[in-house]
Amino acid sequence: MKILFWLLFFGMIFFSGCNGQSGRKKPLISPPTIITTDETTPIPIYNIYIENSGSMDGYVEGVTEFEQAVYNFLVDIQNNNLTDSLNLNYINSIIIPNRPDVADFIAKLEPATFRQRGGNIASTDISQMFGAILKETNNNCVSVFISDCVFSPGNGQDAQQYLINQQIGIKRNFALKLDHNNLSTVVLQLSSKFNGKYFNRLNQPFQISAQRPYYIWLIGKHEFLTNLFDKISKASFKGGGVQNFYCAYNSEKSFDYGILNFPKLGTYERDKNSPKNKIINAIKSDKGMHIGEFQFSVGINFKYSLFDNDYIIDENNYKVPDNYTIEVVKNNIVNSNYTHIIKLTTKSLKTENVNIKLKNKLPQWVTNINSDDDTNINAKGELNKTFGIKYLIEGIYEAYKTKNNNKETFFEINISVNQ
Amino acid sequence: MGTIYCWFESLFGQDLAEHLWGWDMGTQDYTKANQFNTIGLYMLVVSIFMVVFFYYILNHPRFNRWWSWSLILGLNAGLNFLYAWLITLSDLSNNFISDDLVYIRDVNTNQIVTQKLSESNCVYFGIANTLIACLFFIIFSFTVRWWSKNCSTCPYPN
Numbered sequence: 385m386k387i388l389f390w391l392l393f394f395g396m397i398f399f400s401g402c403n404g405q406s407g408r409k410k411p412l413i414s415p416p417t418i419i420t421t422d423e424t425t426p427i428p429i430y431n432i433y434i435e436n437s438g439s440m441d442g443y444v445e446g447v448t449e450f451e452q453a454v455y456n457f458l459v460d461i462q463n464n465n466l467t468d469s470l471n472l473n474y475i476n477s478i479i480i481p482n483r484p485d486v487a488d489f490i491a492k493l494e495p496a497t498f499r500q501r502g503g504n505i506a507s508t509d510i511s512q513m514f515g516a517i518l519k520e521t522n523n524n525c526v527s528v529f530i531s532d533c534v535f536s537p538g539n540g541q542d543a544q545q546y547l548i549n550q551q552i553g554i555k556r557n558f559a560l561k562l563d564h565n566n567l568s569t570v571v572l573q574l575s576s577k578f579n580g581k582y583f584n585r586l587n588q589p590f591q592i593s594a595q596r597p598y599y600i601w602l603i604g605k606h607e608f609l610t611n612l613f614d615k616i617s618k619a620s621f622k623g624g625g626v627q628n629f630y631c632a633y634n635s636e637k638s639f640d641y642g643i644l645n646f647p648k649l650g651t652y653e654r655d656k657n658s659p660k661n662k663i664i665n666a667i668k669s670d671k672g673m674h675i676g677e678f679q680f681s682v683g684i685n686f687k688y689s690l691f692d693n694d695y696i697i698d699e700n701n702y703k704v705p706d707n708y709t710i711e712v713v714k715n716n717i718v719n720s721n722y723t724h725i726i727k728l729t730t731k732s733l734k735t736e737n738v739n740i741k742l743k744n745k746l747p748q749w750v751t752n753i754n755s756d757d758d759t760n761i762n763a764k765g766e767l768n769k770t771f772g773i774k775y776l777i778e779g780i781y782e783a784y785k786t787k788n789n790n791k792e793t794f795f796e797i798n799i800s801v802n803q
Numbered sequence: 804m805g806t807i808y809c810w811f812e813s814l815f816g817q818d819l820a821e822h823l824w825g826w827d828m829g830t831q832d833y834t835k836a837n838q839f840n841t842i843g844l845y846m847l848v849v850s851i852f853m854v855v856f857f858y859y860i861l862n863h864p865r866f867n868r869w870w871s872w873s874l875i876l877g878l879n880a881g882l883n884f885l886y887a888w889l890i891t892l893s894d895l896s897n898n899f900i901s902d903d904l905v906y907i908r909d910v911n912t913n914q915i916v917t918q919k920l921s922e923s924n925c926v927y928f929g930i931a932n933t934l935i936a937c938l939f940f941i942i943f944s945f946t947v948r949w950w951s952k953n954c955s956t957c958p959y960p961n
Contacts, residue, residue: 642831645821646907653817656824659832683831717908721831725910 428526428608430467432458433517435531436474436498437505442580443532443598444493449623450576450598454530455490456622457600462486464615466608467526475513475529476503479520495580508536510776511553517603518561526604526612533599534758535772539586543757547775554779555786562787568606568633569780570690571599572618572626573753575768584758585771594767597627597753606633610688628749630777631690632784638795640721641684647727649679655800662800668733678733682740682799683715683722691794695747696724703741703793707732710740728799735803741796744785750777804843811931818904819891819924828901842890846883846936853879854943858951869958876940883936888929895925 434440434454443450461467472489474480480501482489499505510533521527537546561567578596581589602609609631618626642660650669655662668678686696695701697712704710711727728738754774758766785791805824812820823842825835857866857875865871894900900920902908907917948955 640831645818645903647910651817654821656833659826713910715910716913717903717910718913719828719902721829 433475441495442578453623529601551775551779558783570602573628629692644681679729741793805839815928872958884929884933887932891925
């Protein structure tokens with residue numbers, strides 16, 4: 385009898401378990417390498433390049449949103465101590481340095497000054513400009529290129545062939561640079577009043593006064609760019625603000641993520657040994673309008689990703705198992721580690737590894753803002769578009785994709801779901 | 804010890820269980836102290852002491868009755884209930900429990916939608932600890948009573 389009770393006692397202590405766990409042990413799965421900013425990130429040099437070809441005159445005629453946005457951006461860079469050294473340049477066929485006085489630089493953003501600065505302002509070779517900028521870009525600086533990014537094939541040129549050649553040139557320039565430098569590239573699309581001559585693909589001038597898109601490119605180490613956007617939000621850009629955004633970078637990074645205990649349908653527990661990526665005791669919902677469904681949520685921190693929020697929350701940019709549907713929402717819960725919540729729902733719950741991938745593809749706005757023929761700039765919708773911009777951005781996209789071993793995804797995470 | 808307490812998880816709730824396992828919203832992992840072990844150890848020590856007290860310290864023929872034993876059992880239950888209840892209530896009151904275990908918040912507005920964990924969960928955890936304490940008291944009683952001079956047949960003869 386005594387022995388029986390001692391056996392019962394020790395048996396309860398050591399062999400019982402409601403979920404097979406016995407407290408915290410060393411995790412079975414190593415956490416991914418987390419992308420964050422380094423608080424000791426060195427201060428880079430900022431090299432600013434403003435295109436001063438003839439097509440840019442309309443942006444600087446009088447006081448325009450272009451000047452306001454650029455001036456405010458440069459001042460913000462200085463005020464936030466993002467650099468100790470801000471170099472100001474014009475660029476067309478050559479780079480033309482200017483003295484590093486931001487106020488003076490902005491005050492002289494006028495068509496007359498553009499012509500005085502020299503170089504070939506009659507045409508725009510975007511591939512050549514990027515080549516020149518990339519040559520000056522290294523791991524210790526951030527290059528900022530501001531341009532309307534309108535290609536100028538000129539009269540007599542096959543526009544399509546010209547654009548493809550430009551795209552190949554841009555792709556080559558970036559690919560060569562990325563072989564030796566780990567750089568990210570960001571493009572911001574803004575809009576400004578344009579009052580002047582617009583030169584179409586045949587180099588024919590059109591006098592227009594309208595809102596036109598322009599672009600601010602940033603090329604530099606990822607940490608420098610995340611630090612910049614941490615201090616200068618996209619919402620703080622003057623002159624109408626940032627309307628569209630795209631970032632290309634080395635995709636061999638991952639983001640902090642973890643399973644959340646809500647929102648959910650049904651019930652589940654986080655595995656004590658792997659709480660971030662393993663679910664146990666998953667049970668479908670057995671009541672209400674969601675009877676038979678199972679949903680779990682994963683929080684993910686995109687704070688230092690430079691992904692545009694519109695891109696993140698578009699479920700078409702994700703690949704998940706066929707038996708799951710996905711919804712991504714921005715997370716505004718204070719004190720949460722995560723910027724977004726991924727909700728996965730299924731009607732056929734089973735034990736499996738749920739693989740979630742964020743696709744690496746160009747955002748839709750690139751296609752929407754692209755013009756294939758600006759012969760008549762006054763045609764409906766053309767004023768808001770940029771001739772050939774898709775070729776430019778695709779060239780950069782393909783250079784990065786090649787560098788990333790042609791991966792179709794920015795990242796992927798695996799959640800083990802166990803019933 | 805947490806595994807034993809998990810038998811009663813449906814009584815006091817998964818969210819309180821997560822807290823006692825050591826869930827930390829800041830690290831998204833079980834990095835805080837495992838309080839199941841602390842509370843369980845206290846429960847074991849008190850239960851053993853109460854058993855030893857009854858059979859070897861009190862140890863009087865007058866108390867060799869089932870109701871005397873039951874009184875000590877009840878005292879043990881009460882002490883363990885109080886301890887478990889007050890520990891968890893203190894954590895709840897002092898905001899030591901991670902926010903994501905206490906509340907469901909709207910992801911868009913951060914407003915509280917539901918409170919998942921309340922004082923009643925703490926009471927139920929106290930009850931769970933009481934039940935486990937009673938179980939161990941009974942087990943300890945039947946393992947150590949044999950050598951008691953005056954109470955070895957309590958609560959019932961062999």
